[in-house]
Amino acid sequence: MKTWKQFPENVLVLGLARSGAAAAAALLENGKKVTVNDAAATYEDTAVKELQKKGAHFVLGSHPLHVLEGKEVVVKNPGIRYDHPVVAEALKRGILVITEVELVSHLTEQPIIGITGSNGKTTTTTLVTEMLKQSHCKVKLAGNIGIAATEVAQTMQPDEKMVIELSSFQLQGIAAFRPSTAVLLNIYEAHLDYHGDLESYVNAKCQIFKNQDADDYLVYNADDPILQEKVTDAKAKKIAFSATKQLEQMGAWADDTHIYFFEEAIMALEDVVLVGQHNLENILASVAAAKLNGATNEGIQYVLKTFSGVKHRLEFVGRHKGRYVYNDSKATNTLATQKALDSFKKEIILLAGGLDRGNEFDELIPHLQNVKAMVVFGETASKLERIGKEAGVQAVAHANGVDDAVEIGFSLSDEGDILLLSPACASWDQYKTFEERGDIFVQAVHTMD
Incomplete structure (x- = not known):
């Protein structure tokens, strides 16, 4: 375990929540003087207590602002923006501002697999963890x-590895954090209200490899032009993945029949349970x-033959009355629903x-072919009815x-059809969370048996 001799003594933890409580506990257990500031607790x-x-x-x-008096570092909740008065004042005074994940650098020297991207983080983090477990590697899951x-x-x-999902919010607040394997899945416009502009968002994501050296690995999406440019100066060994081109000399890729790692065929595509081009990218990143x-090929094969998706994220619920049922309640915007619709060739x-x-x-109209x-509900039912009719x-x-x-969906469908919950909307008009909405969907499906 690393020592804390170089870490400042007087620390402000800004925002309690889960990460703040964990950070404060770790700091206290390592002899630091901790003040916690939270407006809601x-x-x-x-x-x-x-x-x-x-x-x-x-x-x-x-x-x-007096909470900053005598403080040498601020550990802020990742969701707190940098224009928050306390954060802005800390930066003005030259006080280091970090997020909780930075403390990992001081708590363990074990290998870390860090995974980030605009989409697919949770699926990829879960896949990597399960692939290693099924290969009899000792691994622990953490992070976002x-x-x-x-x-x-x-x-x-000493014989364990950590697999950690990382958001741009967390990564913007690192100083020395260094994963031995960094995974960059993709970049889409997101969280611009937090980061201010796309460049700042991209730079935050790319923090994941800033402290890596030639002994480390950087797995990146060779189909993403932004990432292709950004990883040019990375010091780590670069391992690419691509769902569109062959990479026999570079990393993980797929053709019409198999998934490969360099020149080695890992498994047949037809045996993979997860559907969709976006999930193929997640799978290739995970394999790499x-x-x-x-990980062994046997461990990877077992996971990809059985893993039906992260809950509420294009999750395969099962085959019921001959219909293939998918729960994509996490699709709270049109982009997510477009991807779900494009994942299937059967009637939906x-x-x-x-x-x-x-x-x-x-x-959505071009994706409704x-x-x-369609079965529509909630505040947006009439709007969705209109585009459904326009799409024919x-x-x-x-x-x-x-x-x-x-x-109603079962009554309008036939055996072999896809029954897909992909709302394209937030849930709050009728349900507390998208998770609640998805759970009600799954329960209703099971009552159809």
């Missing part, structure tokens, strides 16, 4: 996928990262609708909600 919260017992000082209810990296880092054993870290019954954010859905029926969809029906839409 109360002194009755369990996390506050536990950290107080360990010696943390708290300033709750507001964000006064739901488990604070500092919590995991403190439990790492897993092979570089000791599309279940869609939800919160009305004022946008229209005309960009294989849709023979045979039948468009209204439903009261997801459970009602399932019953």
